[in-house]
Amino acid sequence: MMQTTVRLQREDFDAAAEQAALVRGRTDVGAVVTFTGICRGAESGEPIAALTLEHYPGMAEAEIASHVEEAKSRWPLMGVTVIHRYGRIEPGQNIMMVATASSHREAAFAAAEFLMDYLKTKAPFWKQVESKSGKAWIEAKGADDAAAARWDKPPGSEAAE
Amino acid sequence: MKLLYFAWVRERVGKAEEDLAPPADVKTVADLMRWLGGRGEEYAHAFEQAKSIRAAIDKRHVRPDTAIAGAREIAFFPPMTGG
Numbered sequence: 001m002m003q004t005t006v007r008l009q010r011e012d013f014d015a016a017a018e019q020a021a022l023v024r025g026r027t028d029v030g031a032v033v034t035f036t037g038i039c040r041g042a043e044s045g046e047p048i049a050a051l052t053l054e055h056y057p058g059m060a061e062a063e064i065a066s067h068v069e070e071a072k073s074r075w076p077l078m079g080v081t082v083i084h085r086y087g088r089i090e091p092g093q094n095i096m097m098v099a100t101a102s103s104h105r106e107a108a109f110a111a112a113e114f115l116m117d118y119l120k121t122k123a124p125f126w127k128q129v130e131s132k133s134g135k136a137w138i139e140a141k142g143a144d145d146a147a148a149a150r151w152d153k154p155p156g157s158e159a160a161e
Numbered sequence: 162m163k164l165l166y167f168a169w170v171r172e173r174v175g176k177a178e179e180d181l182a183p184p185a186d187v188k189t190v191a192d193l194m195r196w197l198g199g200r201g202e203e204y205a206h207a208f209e210q211a212k213s214i215r216a217a218i219d220k221r222h223v224r225p226d227t228a229i230a231g232a233r234e235i236a237f238f239p240p241m242t243g244g
Contacts, residue, residue, distance in 0.1 A: 037244055053243065054168055056236060059220035060243075084243060096244060116244060122222065124236075125243025126168035137169050140240030 001026070002072065003079040003101075006064050008055065010087040015097050022079040022101045029078050031105040033112040035098045041091035043138070049130045053086045053095070056124035060084070067118045071100070074114070075107035082115065084125065117148040162229070164197075166207070167238035170214060173207035183229075190216045191225035193235065208237075215240060 003022060007013075015036045023029045039051050068080050079101035089095055098119070100111040127138040165178045187196045191211070198208035208214065216223050217236045229235060 054171075055243070056165070056167055056217070056220070056238070059217055059236070062220055063222075120244035121241060123243045124167065124217070124238060124241055126239060127242045128168070137239065138242045140242050144244075 001028075002077065003081075004068060004072075005081040005083070006061060006068060007083045008057075008060055008064075009083065009085055012085070012094055013083050013097065015094065015099075018081050018083065018097060019099050022081060022099055026078075028103060029101045030103045031108040032079075032099060032101045033105070033108040035112050035116055037095040037097070039089045039091050039093050039095055043129050043131070046131055046133070048091065049132075050088050050090045051095070052088050052128045052130065052135075053084075054126045054128065055084075055086045059124050063123045064119065067115055067122065070118075071111045071115055075100075075102065075111045077102050077107060077111055080111070080115070082119070084119070084123070086125070088130075114151050117144070117151060120144040121148040162232055163234045165234060165236040167236065169239055170207050170237045173203060175203050188228055188230070189225065190218070190223055190227050190229060190235070193229055194225070194237070197237075213239060 015034060019032055019034050022032055041047060064082050068082060071077060071080060077100055081099040084096040098112050098115045100108045102108040121144050129136050129138055163178060163180055166174045171177050183193055183196050187193050194208050194211045197204050214237050218227060218232045219234050
């Protein structure tokens with residue numbers, strides 16, 4: 001049984017409850033990997049008041065769903081949860097989470113990392129930082145593109161297969 | 162066709178969306194960015210760094226050389242910074 005949850009929402013979420021929901025009532029899952037992205041209180045050394053996340057409704061859901069499908073085709077997953085918030089988020093609050101469930105850890109780790117790398121570079125979200133010096137859009141990092149590109153290698157060359 | 166702008170592209174253009182009918186010689190996404198850049202000061206400012214602007218046609222990522230024929234919705238935005 002494969003359980004897939006993709007949600008975009010303004011409200012906060014409970015990562016522990018989402019993880020529990022992935023394994024509730026089943027005994028075939030042997031590994032759950034959860035990544036939670038949290039708003040830092042400083043950006044480039046400067047304290048920030050908040051982040052505002054803008055997104056492209058419709059496309060964001062479609063991009064996440066297509067990468068979840070890709071992850072399911074690459075690894076033997078039993079469950080995937082992706083939740084991404086939009087709107088104003090203050091330091092210490094959750095921004096997004098990815099959880100992957102499988103019978104063994106390798107697939108769960110690899111799929112979670114794959115989803116994060118792709119979401120960073122392909123999901124249409126944009127972060128704006130609010131600080132004492134005003135509002136500024138965060139610039140995309142080349143390191144994120146490089147992280148996503150490593151999954152473009154031919155199947156089988158990954159350590160995690 | 163419907164055009165959508167996000168993040169700093171939206172701020173520079175001064176609107177989130179609009180309906181426009183580009184002339185027939187505007188065939189690709191790159192053509193459309195050039196054409197938009199000629200529509201006034203705000204547009205010129207928004208599209209001056211065309212290389213740092215990404216595009217989507219009908220909610221799918223496309224490259225600058227993609228044809229726009231048949232597109233219902235074209236979006237322009239900076240490189241993504243979610244996650």
